[in-house]
Amino acid sequence: MQTVTKEMLIAKAAELLDNGSVTRVFGWQKGEFDYDVTPALFHSAAEMEKDFVWNDFCGANFSKYLIKDKGEGKVLVFLKPCDTYSFNQLLTEHRFDREKVYAVGIPCDGMADIRLIKEEAGEGVTGVDTEGDELVVHTLYDGDIRLNRGDFLAERCKVCKSKKHVAYDELMGDDGEIADSARFDEVAKLEAMSADERFAFWQNELSRCIRCNACRDVCPACSCEKCVFGNPKSGVENKAASDSFEEKMFHIIRAFHVAGRCTDCGECSRVCPQHIPLHLLNRKFIKDIDTFYGEYQAGAEVGSRAPLVDYTEGDIEPSKAVERGGANA
Amino acid sequence: MRKCVLADKNALLAAMAAVSRLYVPVDGADKQAVFSEWKDGAVLSGKLNTNRSAKDFFFPQTENMMTFKMSGKKLEIFDTRREHEDFILFGVRACDVRSFTVLDNVFLSEPVDTYYANRRAHGTVVSLACNKPAETCFCRTFDIDAADPEGDVVCWEDSENIYLTAKTEKGEKLLAALENVTEACGDDAADGVKTLVNERLGKLPLAELKADKFGGGKTDAFFNDPAWDSLSEACIGCGTCTFVCSTCQCYDIKDFDTGHGIHRFRCWDSCMYSDFTMMAHGTNRPNHMQRFRQRFMHKLVYYPENNNGLFSCVGCGRCLSRCPISMNIVKVMKTLGGKEDA
Amino acid sequence: MQVNEGFKPTIVAFCCNWCSYAGADLAGNNRLNYPAEVKIIRVPCSCRVNPMFILRAFQRGADGVIICGCHPGDCHYTSGNYYTRRRMSLLFSMLDYLGIERERTRLEWVSAAEGAKFAATMNDFVEQVTKLGENKRLEDLRCKQ
Numbered sequence: 001m002q003t004v005t006k007e008m009l010i011a012k013a014a015e016l017l018d019n020g021s022v023t024r025v026f027g028w029q030k031g032e033f034d035y036d037v038t039p040a041l042f043h044s045a046a047e048m049e050k051d052f053v054w055n056d057f058c059g060a061n062f063s064k065y066l067i068k069d070k071g072e073g074k075v076l077v078f079l080k081p082c083d084t085y086s087f088n089q090l091l092t093e094h095r096f097d098r099e100k101v102y103a104v105g106i107p108c109d110g111m112a113d114i115r116l117i118k119e120e121a122g123e124g125v126t127g128v129d130t131e132g133d134e135l136v137v138h139t140l141y142d143g144d145i146r147l148n149r150g151d152f153l154a155e156r157c158k159v160c161k162s163k164k165h166v167a168y169d170e171l172m173g174d175d176g177e178i179a180d181s182a183r184f185d186e187v188a189k190l191e192a193m194s195a196d197e198r199f200a201f202w203q204n205e206l207s208r209c210i211r212c213n214a215c216r217d218v219c220p221a222c223s224c225e226k227c228v229f230g231n232p233k234s235g236v237e238n239k240a241a242s243d244s245f246e247e248k249m250f251h252i253i254r255a256f257h258v259a260g261r262c263t264d265c266g267e268c269s270r271v272c273p274q275h276i277p278l279h280l281l282n283r284k285f286i287k288d289i290d291t292f293y294g295e296y297q298a299g300a301e302v303g304s305r306a307p308l309v310d311y312t313e314g315d316i317e318p319s320k321a322v323e324r325g326g327a328n329a
Numbered sequence: 330m331r332k333c334v335l336a337d338k339n340a341l342l343a344a345m346a347a348v349s350r351l352y353v354p355v356d357g358a359d360k361q362a363v364f365s366e367w368k369d370g371a372v373l374s375g376k377l378n379t380n381r382s383a384k385d386f387f388f389p390q391t392e393n394m395m396t397f398k399m400s401g402k403k404l405e406i407f408d409t410r411r412e413h414e415d416f417i418l419f420g421v422r423a424c425d426v427r428s429f430t431v432l433d434n435v436f437l438s439e440p441v442d443t444y445y446a447n448r449r450a451h452g453t454v455v456s457l458a459c460n461k462p463a464e465t466c467f468c469r470t471f472d473i474d475a476a477d478p479e480g481d482v483v484c485w486e487d488s489e490n491i492y493l494t495a496k497t498e499k500g501e502k503l504l505a506a507l508e509n510v511t512e513a514c515g516d517d518a519a520d521g522v523k524t525l526v527n528e529r530l531g532k533l534p535l536a537e538l539k540a541d542k543f544g545g546g547k548t549d550a551f552f553n554d555p556a557w558d559s560l561s562e563a564c565i566g567c568g569t570c571t572f573v574c575s576t577c578q579c580y581d582i583k584d585f586d587t588g589h590g591i592h593r594f595r596c597w598d599s600c601m602y603s604d605f606t607m608m609a610h611g612t613n614r615p616n617h618m619q620r621f622r623q624r625f626m627h628k629l630v631y632y633p634e635n636n637n638g639l640f641s642c643v644g645c646g647r648c649l650s651r652c653p654i655s656m657n658i659v660k661v662m663k664t665l666g667g668k669e670d671a
Numbered sequence: 672m673q674v675n676e677g678f679k680p681t682i683v684a685f686c687c688n689w690c691s692y693a694g695a696d697l698a699g700n701n702r703l704n705y706p707a708e709v710k711i712i713r714v715p716c717s718c719r720v721n722p723m724f725i726l727r728a729f730q731r732g733a734d735g736v737i738i739c740g741c742h743p744g745d746c747h748y749t750s751g752n753y754y755t756r757r758r759m760s761l762l763f764s765m766l767d768y769l770g771i772e773r774e775r776t777r778l779e780w781v782s783a784a785e786g787a788k789f790a791a792t793m794n795d796f797v798e799q800v801t802k803l804g805e806n807k808r809l810e811d812l813r814c815k816q
Contacts, residue, residue: 031655031660032464032534032535032649032659032660033464033534036649036650036655036657037655038563038654038655038656038660039563039654040559040562040563041559041562060653060654065563119360122375122461123376123377123461123462123463123464124461124462124463124464125464126464126534140461140463140464140529140532140533141461190768191768195767195770195771195772195773196770197770198768198769198770199769199770199771199808200770201770202769202770203770204358205358208357208358208359210381210390210568210572210573211568211572212567212568212569212571212572212573212599213567213568213602214565214567214568214569214653216567217565217566217567217653218565218567218653218654228723230602230603230604231604232604232607236723236727237604245730245809245810245811245812246811248726248769248809249723249726249727249730252722252726252762252765252766252769253722253723253726255765256722256761256762256765259761267653270653271567271569271653273380273569273572273573273651274359274361274380275359275360275361276359281765284764284765284768285761285765288760288761288764288765289761292757292760292761293757307757308754308757308758308761309754310757311750311753311754311756311757312753313743313744313753315753315756315757315760316756316760317756317760317778318756318759318760318762318763318764318776318777318778319777319778321760321761321763321764322760322763322764322767322773585813587813587814588731588732588814589814592813
């Protein structure tokens with residue numbers, strides 16, 4: 001259950017629009033159902049009254065939209081704790097003007113995963129309400145189904161790394177703590193497998209890729225003006241999954257390119273239409289960076305030096321790194 | 330009409346598989362339905378529809394068109410086309426069956442796309458009425474009947490039987506081969522299912538969505554609508570909607586240098602990509618709003634204009650549930666079509 | 672055990688212009704032997720090697736890829752090889768995580784004076800990859816003859 005309500009957010013936005021602090025608001029817009037929420041730009045409190053929504057399906061991270069936003073005056077953006085890490089990371093990379101943004105930190109009690117809910121409730125989910133620790137799922141054919149909310153949170157929220165906001169102009173509600181997260185457990189499990197098992201695992205996952213590029217396009221760290229995979233002159237811009245090599249190349253390079261900059265916001269896995277656990281690639285890099293070069297959380301502070309643009313004379317050699325990476329031979 | 334008791338469904342599918350290679354929807358590793366080759370005892374997916382559309386069978390994401398080899402000044406060209414094997418697609422929903430008509434209009438009109446035609450000629454489509462249409466379904470908007478689908482053979486399932494009827498010559502041939510596992514029944518045997526499905530279709534959340542404001546000749550009415558700016562604002566420009574769409578038919582042709590020859594292949598392309606239809610002078614849709622608009626205008630206006638009013642959206646709802654930011658054709662239709670002057 | 676008798680691997684060696692490429696030259700001048708399967712690609716600095724180059728080499732039929740640069744501290748550009756080291760640590764670990772044989776990739780520091788080390792490294796690497804056999808896990812079937 002979210003502690004800050006939709007009404008409180010609208011009131012806050014109205015106050016800031018009224019006193020001229022901001023001219024527009026990035027917020028979640030309600031759709032046909034409760035869970036098909038679209039990021040949108042609102043210009044008045046009236047617009048927000050009509051369409052703004054804040055519920056358990058507002059997972060979309062607004063940080064990347066700040067790059068494109070070129071409106072007059074300041075824009076108000078609501079940031080969940082994990083969003084603030086992306087916000088800081090983009091600031092570190094000078095991708096938007098901090099002076100043009102008014103950031104309001106809002107607490108987040110985790111976001112629900114509609115895919116998990118639909119897997120449980122079947123076809124015909126017309127809406128989902130949150131009542132305390134329960135989700136009430138309205139369905140076309142089976143009436144209302146009550147589910148334990150905690151079991152249907154998105155993977156990234158089940159292993160939430162931080163409830164603490166690392167950037168904001170103003171905070172609503174109480175700030176949380178950085179959590180002792182179990183987010184590397186899945187990576188460790190894979191590392192403990194044999195090389196053949198790992199290969200089979202990834203072959204199965206990555207072969208489903210349809211190269212829609214949603215993981216890249218939604219990623220706040222993937223902010224190149226022209227991606228190498230979108231450049232006809234690069235020679236690797238085959239928009240098709242031609243055979244198994246193409247997908248491996250794409251996903252290794254995608255994850256590598258954001259290594260050290262990826263805040264582990266989990267948007268890539270959220271949007272994948274083929275349900276490939278892409279976060280397991282990013283988290284492997286994060287885990288390795290932590291192991292080899294000391295703990296580093298991208299976006300925890302503005303201006304920190306990312307591990308891949310840094311070095312020490314005593315860094316681990318790749319031959320040792322592969323062994324210490326924790327993977328079995 | 331013929332019928333087969335549900336308990337014998339495996340035998341029915343086995344009889345189909347004996348005719349030719351059979352694909353059925355089963356749950357894949359990611360718990361999503363996917364068309365896979367039938368194996369004895371396969372458990373069919375309980376999902377309404379497959380994650381990817383059925384168009385893959387006729388218009389695959391990638392296919393080799395030809396191969397070149399150079400040795401000195403000699404250039405050899407190899408035709409990579411092979412006569413396709415016969416195959417049967419079982420359990421295709423009404424929306425996807427209609428999508429084949431949409432694709433046919435593109436690929437089978439002159440000049441005929443021989444790659445597509447080859448697959449199409451060898452495929453037999455066995456459709457299945459939708460007993461439990463989903464909240465994202467809006468096929469009725471485009472005059473598609475999920476209670477009585479098109480297809481070579483059409484099937485209905487109730488709690489006891491599966492009913493089959495042939496609608497084309499191909500379908501009759503297949504049904505004839507299934508005589509041993511089916512028995513004759515009255516043509517009204519599936520009426521109960523049809524009534525149930527119709528009743529359910531009428532109660533769907535999107536049942537009232539109408540497309541009559543769109544269609545050929547409406548370019549001027551919608552092209553310069555200011556709403557495109559706000560609608561496209563959140564779109565991240567990925568190709569998810571295009572690649573899960575059962576009617577999107579755009580492709581790119583590219584050469585892949587293997588180091589010892591060239592594979593000329595085609596692969597799906599998306600109008601959401603910045604290099605879509607890139608030409609020597611650059612692109613004719615330089616900003617994202619224009620690319621976004623193209624997708625919906627094509628489905629709702631341009632395609633019907635060239636194809637006797639047939640829309641190139643079939644209301645399967647895949648883009649509704651897959652879009653990373655939940656922007657979709659329903660929201661576009663409601664926004665643009667909801668205006669008085671439209 | 673000779674499992675891969677007759678198998679000749681294709682090895683791509685990215686060598687930095689200032690140290691390792693000169694090391695290869697020295698190996699040649701000193702008539703030291705190393706297998707002809709090693710195809711050297713000269714790069715201005717080991718740091719120039721984009722992870723994509725390595726994947727591309729595998730795609731186009733390489734069975735092993737080795738990167739050679741100046742010893743840490745000796746980089747012509749002061750620090751290029753330090754960055755290489757971090758990148759390759761992460762990349763090789765990722766390839767291993769995907770189940771691709773870790774013996775197919777290597778990073779080695781070879782100075783301009785180490786012709787003997789260059790030859791020995793190449794001999795050793797070729798032997799190691801020969802034992803592994805053909806690269807199957809990062810192959811692109813379209814590129815097979």
